Amino acid sequence: MLHPRRVMQGVVAGVRDYGNRMGIPTVNGALYFDPRYLGNPLVYCGNVGLIPQEKSFKEPKPNDLAVGMGGRTGRDGIHGATFSSAELTSESETLSGGAVQIGNAITEKMVLDVLMVARDRGLYNAVTDCGAGGFSSAVGEMGEHIGAEVWLERVPLKYEGLSYTEIWISEAQERMTLAVPEDKWDELRALCESEGVEATVIGRFVPTGRLVLKYNDQQVGDLTMDFLHNGRPPVVRDAVYRPPA
Numbered sequence: 001m002l003h004p005r006r007v008m009q010g011v012v013a014g015v016r017d018y019g020n021r022m023g024i025p026t027v028n029g030a031l032y033f034d035p036r037y038l039g040n041p042l043v044y045c046g047n048v049g050l051i052p053q054e055k056s057f058k059e060p061k062p063n064d065l066a067v068g069m070g071g072r073t074g075r076d077g078i079h080g081a082t083f084s085s086a087e088l089t090s091e092s093e094t095l096s097g098g099a100v101q102i103g104n105a106i107t108e109k110m111v112l113d114v115l116m117v118a119r120d121r122g123l124y125n126a127v128t129d130c131g132a133g134g135f136s137s138a139v140g141e142m143g144e145h146i147g148a149e150v151w152l153e154r155v156p157l158k159y160e161g162l163s164y165t166e167i168w169i170s171e172a173q174e175r176m177t178l179a180v181p182e183d184k185w186d187e188l189r190a191l192c193e194s195e196g197v198e199a200t201v202i203g204r205f206v207p208t209g210r211l212v213l214k215y216n217d218q219q220v221g222d223l224t225m226d227f228l229h230n231g232r233p234p235v236v237r238d239a240v241y242r243p244p245a
Contacts, residue, residue: 004038011043021105022112055119058126060142060179066150066203067124067185068135069192070111070175071104074158078170103173107197111176114197123188126179134170135202138177143205144225150203152215164215179205
């Protein structure tokens with residue numbers, strides 16, 4: 001198991017470095033130590049920002065294009081969510097290179113700048129990130145109340161050889177998914193090209209209530225949005241609190 005001091009110093013340094021590269025100040029922080037978190041710490045990083053009130057509600061509209069913007073997809077982001085829940089050992093740093101996507105703060109800053117301009121021009125109806133789960137969580141979340149069809153072969157890749165499953169679930173810190181009206185796509189694409197940000201149409205939001213995945217014209221996935229979000233009952237666990245003697 002990694003020494004808690006090594007983990008603490010790495011977390012603090014990582015938050016500081018990524019924020020500095022994106023021009024986001026770290027204005028506050030706190031550290032708490034508890035022996036129950038020796039094997040795997042709880043790290044929470046949050047941001048506070050201001051946006052126009054009329055832009056604070058996001059919902060894809062029927063026939064909006066699903067657009068991936070920012071970094072490309074690789075295998076390095078496939079096990080980010082599972083890795084973050086595992087015990088940290090001396091082997092973790094070696095394993096994390098193939099499990100956790102290492103974010104590119106410069107690319108993410110470029111994406112952020114484009115998003116703010118596109119927001120003010122009204123070029124998209126909704127946006128979310130591709131964190132743990134990649135496009136699977138982003139498109140699945142955005143399309144909950146409408147439905148979506150995704151064309152996985154269109155997703156830009158870092159290298160060849162990825163299966164459609166890997167393309168679908170690989171996370172990326174510097175990649176966003178947008179719902180773009182079809183008549184706004186050309187303007188958004190031109191804006192992205194002018195700023196050196198890659199943007200690709202990977203699907204469409206459609207009023208079917210289903211999530212359909214296709215790869216090279218073959219259907220490789222089909223679920224109802226209701227099953228995706230509500231099909232598995234939430235786990236309820238009973239616990240008893242016993243204060244220390």
